[in-house]
Amino acid sequence: MSKPPTQPPEINTVVAAVLAERAHLPGALLPVLHGVQDALGYIPPETVPEIARALNLSRAEVHGVITYYHHFREKPAGRNVLQVCRAESCRATGAESLLAQARARLGCDGAQHLSADGGHSVEPVYCLGLCASSPAVVLNGQLHARMTPQRLNALLDKTSSA
């Protein structure tokens, strides 16, 4: 089997550190993938062989897990990540129009999550547990509930100018 392509050192270092910390856990794959994504923002496909080797799994198994779960990314997200809840409670309070508003404003075409300028990812999310204060969004990890079109615009004004 050929050797995997050489990776930039920082990715190698991150993967080695995460594996050293978590590879011994029972059922370690999800904790390992979380560790890599937390550090790098995504799980580069070139890390799959090393993760598979360390956990005694096939590359197909690791790839299968990464692509099965919505949370894991194979590519970097935009500089800013906006997640809009689409589940029933938020739909009852205007979530769909908030999502459409954000996509239109940032220029997300078709099924694309990435905005035209690459500055924002706009993604659906299914329940943030803020259902008593719907609708809810997450912008760069910060929760915002009782969202309105005006407040969403104000939030995006800040990230768009940053």
Added chain:
Amino acid sequence: MNAIKVFVSGDSAAVAVGADEVVAAIVAHCAARGLAVELVRNSSRGMFWLEPLVEVATAVGRIGYGPVAADDVPAMVDSGLLQGDGHPRCVGLVEELPYLKRQQRLTFSRMGITEPLSLSDYESHGGWTGLGAALTMQSDSIWQQVLDSGLRGRGGAAFPAGIKWRTVAQAQSEQKYVVCNADEGDSGTYADRMVLEGDPYLLIEGMTIAALAAGATQGFVYIRSEYPLAFKVFGEAIRIARKAGFIGPDILGSGKPFELEARLGAGSYVCGEETAMLESLEGKRGIVRAKPPLPALAGLFGKPTVINNVLTFAAVPLILQRGADFYKNHGVGRSTGTLAFQLAGNIKQGGLVELAFGVTLRELVFDFGGGTASGRPVKAIQVGGPLGSYLPESQWDVPLDYEAYATIGAVLGHGGIVAHDETADLAGLARYAMEFCALESCGKCTPCRIGSTRGVEVIDRIVMNRDRLPQVALLRDLCDTMVNGSLCAMGSMTPLPVLSALNHFPEDFGLLPEA
């Protein structure tokens, strides 16, 4: 002068509406005026329409102000916030508010009162007494207590917890596990999140009691990745509880070990199904397993495993503390104890209402919830999450208990109640139920994997009036296949919201009410 105690919740739902900014404003404004305050970040009362709720300790009790915005703070302090004096935002003594006073808070008795990670708060409010009682008992008397209490699983399936615990206890194995399903993915629910963030030791205590009953030495809590704060707080609670000896190699000097670990999900709804969750915990794709074997006999890593929801474990310490009869005396028939109803969606006063079974939807949505947030009439109420039925007004007086709901083809699920006003399009919501099933299906069984996609298409054709009546017949046939042919609740219960929408709101599908 002593510092005045001011309480502001650190719950995600309080933070999401500006609690951190309110805290910063209080601290800055009081410092500028030389006023001494001690700011406590407690859990949330669950009255989310009042968040950010600021409570001030006074001689007569905690006086509340809410909802408070950071901009309100200077004027509030000037008009006597710290003395508990009046202000337009003042709601008076918090515990006298009818919303709280009319509840029967058993599981959520500490909610909004204690500091989540304070061991001394937990102990001084009755914490660890259930575990203390369990440590004096034989394992079979522990599960017998839980069995006698009539406690049924709060995750949705409502299986008697005591029977599950007994099965694991009687299984022969050198290794057994206790797993908490904290993958609370149902829209309209947040009670698990409140426990994880707001009263984490309660869950640790309940799981430790389960471990003693079943003879397990290792536990896992599977928390969804959409709840990062819950994961962080709960992980910290495990560390503190272990250091203090409540869990670890020697539970409170009893010689019995119990180790606990929190694991993070990764955004898969179907991992709330217990066998898919086990697969995920084992580091695999969250694919549903065929049953049997029951997880109680061959669960995590093939070993006997107690699996319960957060609220099931959280109900246990009280049962051990006060006895099975105390718990059983709440509720109706075979639905014993209390349920944490969670008011959500288009609702004026959304929040957590813990009551004995038997209350009606009308009481919850109107007496507690105050109707819709939009002020428009309520059209439909979905009970039990994305796999629960949409109920029309004619069914709002049915008592909320497992059996009564089964007779009308509905489920209580995890207690989520989502109100929709008259602008709601039930055909659109039925389509969304199928779309969500297609998105979240694990793909193992055909009725769920393919049926959900076909369901979206059929509903689209009904709405567009292409062969409408034959397509309605096809949709019913498809739902029948999904109900009877799916491996788990994802596929077999998606027809509940779809068919209830079709049956009760046919006009939204372009059908005459008689059709």
